Amino acid sequence: MQPILAPSLLAADFSNFQQALNRIHHYQAPWIHFDVMDGSFVPAITFGAQVVAHLRPHSKTFFDVHLMVENPERHIESFAQAGANSITFHIEATHHAHAIVQQIHKIGCKAGIAINPGTSLHHLEALLPFVDLVLVMSVNPGAGGQSFITETLIKTRTLQALRNQQNLHYHIQMDGGINAETLPSVVEAGTDILVAGSAFFSDSHVNALLHSLQG
Ligand code: DX5
Numbered sequence: 511m512q513p514i515l516a517p518s519l520l521a522a523d524f525s526n527f528q529q530a531l532n533r534i535h536h537y538q539a540p541w542i543h544f545d546v547m548d549g550s551f552v553p554a555i556t557f558g559a560q561v562v563a564h565l566r567p568h569s570k571t572f573f574d575v576h577l578m579v580e581n582p583e584r585h586i587e588s589f590a591q592a593g594a595n596s597i598t599f600h601i602e603a604t605h606h607a608h609a610i611v612q613q614i615h616k617i618g619c620k621a622g623i624a625i626n627p628g629t630s631l632h633h634l635e636a637l638l639p640f641v642d643l644v645l646v647m648s649v650n651p652g653a654g655g656q657s658f659i660t661e662t663l664i665k666t667r668t669l670q671a672l673r674n675q676q677n678l679h680y681h682i683q684m685d686g687g688i689n690a691e692t693l694p695s696v697v698e699a700g701t702d703i704l705v706a707g708s709a710f711f712s713d714s715h716v717n718a719l720l721h722s723l724q725g
């Protein structure tokens with residue numbers, strides 16, 4: 511499939527989310543990526559479900575929520591009610607990942623599992639038959655504008671091979687440091703959904719990013 515662009519609101523002007531939505535609609539990005547940080551799983555705090563709920567009436571775009579939070583099970587219901595289409599949580603944030611995937615599905619959302627650069631893929635192999643999306647972090651979570659960690663591409667390649675071998679159906683997403691220069695290697699490795707924050711919201715970088723996406 512043609513890779514999907516998921517602009518991250520993390521790089522938007524937080525005083526004007528409507529303008530950010532307008533930009534996403536203008537470039538016809540199919541997904542919007544919401545980076546939720548709790549000040550505990552990662553040091554920064556961004557926003558919660560209320561922001562998602564307030565933006566929902568203003569967009570028909572697929573809402574992709576990336577929870578960088580401890581105790582993700584406490585937040586599934588509020589983000590689902592706010593209008594999330596997909597909810598992704600971190601394998602590092604819980605001992606009960608399978609139960610949380612079930613919780614997300616039960617409430618009617620797609621379920622994703624995210625993995626940090628320093629965590630081995632072995633920790634989530636058992637989950638692969640149950641998830642709709644695997645988010646391979648290509649930077650350490652917590653901030654936008656970091657450099658792409660090239661070594662994470664091996665996880666994407668492995669996930670693509672496992673999907674073929676086991677006839678599974680999850681999407682593979684990469685998040686962090688994706689720009690016009692790094693994008694070709696990300697696509698080549700088998701990524702289906704590309705998150706881009708700073709490159710998408712920068713007027714001087716967005717055209718090169720989209721050009722690179724079109725191959
Ligand atoms: C990192 C976030 C990302 C990231 C994307 O914690 O999950 O979504 O900030 O931003 P850029 O594209 O600026 O790396």
Ligand code: ZN
Pocket residue numbers: 518543544545576685705
């Ligand atoms: Zn993210």
